[in-house]
Amino acid sequence: xxxxxxxxxxxxxxxxxxxxxxxxxxxxxxxxxxxxxxxxxxxxxxxxxxxxxxxxxxxxxxxxxxxxxxxxxxxxxxxxxxxxxxxxxxxxxxxxxxxxxxxxxxxxxxxxxxxxxxxxxxxxxxxxxxxxxxxxxxxxxxxxxxxxxxxxxxxxxxxxxxxxxxxxxxxxxxxxxxxxxxxxxxxxxxxxxxxxxxxxxxxxxxxxxxxxxxxxxxxxxxxxxxxxxxxxxxxxxxxxxxxxxxxxxxxxxxxxxxxxxxxxxxxxxxxxxxxxxxxxxxxxxxxxxxxxxxxxxxxxxxxxxxxxxxxxxxxxxxxxxxxxxxxxxxxxxxxxxxxxxxxxxxxxxxxxxxxxxxxxxxxxxxxxxxxxxxxxxxxxxxxxxxxxxxxxxxxxxxxxxxxxxxxxxxxxxxxxxxxxxxxxxxxxxxxxxxxxxxxxxxxxxxxxxxxxxxxxxxxxxxxxxxxxxxxxxxxxxxxxxxxxxxxxxxxxxxxxxxxxxxxxxxxxxxxxx
Amino acid sequence: xxxxxxxxxxxxxxxxxxxxxxxxxxxxxxxxxxxxxxxxxxxxxxxxxxxxxxxxxxxxxxxxxxxxxxxxxxxxxxxxxxxxxxxxxxxxxxxxxxxxxxxxxxxxxxxxxxxxxxxxxxxxxxxxxxxxxxxxxxxxxxxxxxxxxxxxxxxxxxxxxxxxxxxxxxxxxxxxxxxxxxxxxxxxxxxxxxxxxxxxxxxxxxxxxxxxxxxxxxxxxxxxxxxxxxxxxxxxxxxxxxxxxxxxxxxxxxxxxxxxxxxxxxxxxxxxxxxxxxxxxxxxxxxxxxxxxxxxxxxxxxxxxxxxxxxxxxxxxxxxxxxxxxxxxxxxxxxxx
Numbered sequence: 121x122x123x124x125x126x127x128x129x130x131x132x133x134x135x136x137x138x139x140x141x142x143x144x145x146x147x148x149x150x151x152x153x154x155x156x157x158x159x160x161x162x163x164x165x166x167x168x169x170x171x172x173x174x175x176x177x178x179x180x181x182x183x184x185x186x187x188x189x190x191x192x193x194x195x196x197x198x199x200x201x202x203x204x205x206x207x208x209x210x211x212x213x214x215x216x217x218x219x220x221x222x223x224x225x226x227x228x229x230x231x232x233x234x235x236x237x238x239x240x241x242x243x244x245x246x247x248x249x250x251x252x253x254x255x256x257x258x259x260x261x262x263x264x265x266x267x268x269x270x271x272x273x274x275x276x277x278x279x280x281x282x283x284x285x286x287x288x289x290x291x292x293x294x295x296x297x298x299x300x301x302x303x304x305x306x307x308x309x310x311x312x313x314x315x316x317x318x319x320x321x322x323x324x325x326x327x328x329x330x331x332x333x334x335x336x337x338x339x340x341x342x343x344x345x346x347x348x349x350x351x352x353x354x355x356x357x358x359x360x361x362x363x364x365x366x367x368x369x370x371x372x373x374x375x376x377x378x379x380x381x382x383x384x385x386x387x388x389x390x391x392x393x394x395x396x397x398x399x400x401x402x403x404x405x406x407x408x409x410x411x412x413x414x415x416x417x418x419x420x421x422x423x424x425x426x427x428x429x430x431x432x433x434x435x436x437x438x439x440x441x442x443x444x445x446x447x448x449x450x451x452x453x454x455x456x457x458x459x460x461x462x463x464x465x466x467x468x469x470x471x472x473x474x475x476x477x478x479x480x481x482x483x484x485x486x487x488x489x490x491x492x493x494x495x496x497x498x499x500x501x502x503x504x505x506x507x508x509x510x511x512x513x514x515x516x517x518x519x520x521x522x523x524x525x526x527x528x529x530x531x532x533x534x535x536x537x538x539x540x541x542x543x544x545x546x547x548x549x550x551x552x553x554x555x556x557x558x559x560x561x562x563x564x565x566x567x568x569x570x571x572x573x574x575x576x577x578x579x580x581x582x583x584x585x586x587x588x589x590x591x592x593x594x595x596x597x598x599x600x601x602x603x604x605x606x607x608x609x610x611x612x613x614x615x616x617x618x619x620x621x622x623x624x625x626x627x628x629x630x631x632x633x
Numbered sequence: 634x635x636x637x638x639x640x641x642x643x644x645x646x647x648x649x650x651x652x653x654x655x656x657x658x659x660x661x662x663x664x665x666x667x668x669x670x671x672x673x674x675x676x677x678x679x680x681x682x683x684x685x686x687x688x689x690x691x692x693x694x695x696x697x698x699x700x701x702x703x704x705x706x707x708x709x710x711x712x713x714x715x716x717x718x719x720x721x722x723x724x725x726x727x728x729x730x731x732x733x734x735x736x737x738x739x740x741x742x743x744x745x746x747x748x749x750x751x752x753x754x755x756x757x758x759x760x761x762x763x764x765x766x767x768x769x770x771x772x773x774x775x776x777x778x779x780x781x782x783x784x785x786x787x788x789x790x791x792x793x794x795x796x797x798x799x800x801x802x803x804x805x806x807x808x809x810x811x812x813x814x815x816x817x818x819x820x821x822x823x824x825x826x827x828x829x830x831x832x833x834x835x836x837x838x839x840x841x842x843x844x845x846x847x848x849x850x851x852x853x854x855x856x857x858x859x860x861x862x863x864x865x866x867x868x869x870x871x872x873x874x875x876x877x878x879x880x881x882x883x884x885x886x887x888x889x890x891x892x893x894x895x896x897x898x899x900x901x902x903x904x905x906x907x908x909x910x911x912x913x914x915x916x917x918x919x920x921x922x923x924x925x926x927x928x929x930x931x932x933x934x935x936x937x938x939x940x941x942x943x944x945x946x947x948x949x950x951x952x953x954x955x956x957x958x959x960x961x962x963x964x965x966x967x968x969x970x
Contacts, residue, residue, distance in 0.1 A: 506836060
């Protein structure tokens with residue numbers, strides 16, 4: 121028996137339905153895309169008033185399951201029960217009206233409208249003449265915010281809000297639909313420590329009100345901090361569900377990858393050479409000030425700091441994306457002027473940017489086209505003609521070395537998982553034989569397996585004498601990989617820590633100074 | 634995976650996957666067959682078995698086609714060029730003024746008649762190139778949207794075409810100059826241009842960079858591509874080809890008028906879009922554009938053949954252009970899921 125959503129809503133409103141054990145119950149769901157079996161015989165059970173984490177590597181099927189729950193995909197097989205009744209969701213709106221709200225990784229708010237307008241869109245309170253009653257809408261929003269302990273002006277424009285605050289607005293919007301189920305897709309990926317705490321406080325509060333929260337994350341420590349239960353998926357299959365108090369970090373990783381990852385951060389001590397890159401008093405007006413540091417051959421310099429501390433801006437300036445206002449950059453002891461990325465590449469620099477989608481991938485193009493683009497500037501061309509055979513062979517070899525999972529190089533990069541996309545982009549830069557490699561969040565949103573591979577690769581490059589700068593928000597990564605850590609706060613360097621003395625606490629102290 | 638095995642999968646995949654032009658070609662064949670059948674039913678004669686008609690179709694297509702080859706490249710970078718029709722008019726006028734014969738009673742430059750044909754051609758190409766460089770420079774340096782920059786050029790170039798002789802046409806062109814408009818020379822010029830830029834887009838660094846900029850300009854920049862310089866190149870080529878189209882138009886008509894090329898830019902954009910070029914950038918091929926231009930030509934000829942009123946022709950043309958984009962959007966959506 122499958123009821124239409126409107127009937128379901130009516131049945132629920134009548135109160136005739138007994139309280140089911142599970143808010144959501146997914147049985148034996150299968151979903152196939154052309155060429156890919158995304159989910160096969162998957163189950164998932166969400167209890168009332170719990171936070172349930174979905175864990176798995178990229179491509180494990182978490183996103184597909186989540187999109188089925190949110191009405192974006194329709195399963196090929198299997199049943200979804202909402203509070204004990206079978207339901208077939210046909211659209212995100214359908215899901216929303218049945219009390220399932222999703223907060224996307226890419227936030228879906230209209231930037232040029234106010235907070236209140238965004239929350240009540242399609243449901244604006246109206247006055248006697250049928251016009252929107254802005255006063256009432258303001259009050260409704262204020263009331264909602266008070267309930268959630270969110271301090272925001274309902275009249276402010278969304279485009280003026282930080283990512284964290286936009287997320288708060290999304291959550292408030294979801295709550296305003298009286299949702300029973302809230303799906304959060306990596307909600308903390310762009311938040312600072314403090315903002316994460318606020319978010320967690322709100323999540324706990326919602327949980328105590330009986331709302332079930334599906335929480336997708338790659339961060340292990342969040343799992344232990346906020347989740348009551350977790351389910352693990354691997355290659356489109358359901359592996360198991362456990363209480364988060366019952367297991368250790370290693371157990372989960374083992375479940376996720378189906379093998380033991382012996383060394384998460386395979387840092388080796390390699391001989392450290394001469395100073396390759398030397399930055400002195402580098403400033404970018406209103407963004408960062410008087411940054412000075414050296415990086416030596418074979419050294420990995422970690423840059424830590426909160427989001428917005430200017431870490432990425434420093435990298436962009438060194439690479440010529442946004443030229444410096446004052447200060448100097450020297451390579452191998454010789455002062456250089458870098459005003460375009462092209463110059464930076466010619467000087468032996470490579471820069472893996474923070475945002476894969478925005479500044480990294482040529483999404484609609486294939487792997488080969490993505491990988492070769494930086495090296496074509498001065499190699500693999502003759503009289504302007506690309507030497508297809510040579511470059512294809514080189515890219516093929518690179519993609520094998522980096523173990524990019526793909527049938528061939530003509531696959532569009534948008535069809536690859538995040539980890540594989542990142543490998544292609546790393547390949548793009550390795551082809552240029554860089555002497556200085558700048559990595560900005562090299563493993564963000566990437567599964568554990570690919571992460572370990574990237575870390576191993578970075579270590580290997582350091583051993584070959586490449587000077588590496590690694591920016592990361594993930595503390596274990598910074599601490600595990602760096603020879604030295606430079607900490608930034610509000611556009612200034614607040615300290616350097618040697619590998620031996622760097623601890624999470626010390627870095628956090630400097631980062632929030 | 635061993636490397637032999639890898640190359641094996643690569644090549645087998647390459648041969649198995651049909652190029653996207655095949656679909657467009659099928660559409661072209663389909664449309665031609667529909668006219669053929671309607672021809673027998675309504676007019677009692679064949680549409681295709683008429684070499685005279687086929688010749689006219691390809692001749693008509695070639696001017697739009699030359700422009701469309703340039704416009705396709707502009708659209709691949711994520712831009713658009715609205716100025717090509719006006720540039721056709723402007724270059725037709727200026728080139729023609731240097732191609733007049735001394736036998737003509739009132740030449741524009743009485744002292745400069747009977748010049749060898751390379752001079753008016755070089756001047757025409759130069760004028761087109763200059764217009765393109767201005768377009769590209771405006772877009773790359775001032776960051777104004779291509780729509781606005783080329784709209785400005787569209788209006789100004791048309792103005793120059795009219796101002797040049799205060800509106801009067803330029804006639805009495807030398808036979809040497811007119812030669813490139815005779816017989817099937819315009820078609821040869823078109824196919825040559827298409828071949829050159831097909832190769833340029835597919836096999837050269839210029840082509841790779843053009844697609845990369847259209848796919849993600851920011852990523853292309855970080856990868857070391859000088860976007861400003863490249864955009865100027867692409868718009869300059871589009872201008873140059875519009876100039877070439879202007880020369881061919883004047884030579885075909887054996888005269889130049891300031892109103893030449895009106896709405897050609899729209900036909901060129903339509904040809905590119907029907908041929909599979911995506912207005913969001915990063916996707917498009919010259920082969921598709923060539924077929925797209927032929928589809929437009931076949932339709933105009935077919936409607937005339939069936940004696941469909943010219944008003945209806947325009948209405949239907951508009952519908953077909955929109956339909957092509959709708960299909961493109963639908964195709965991309967399907968590809969994503």
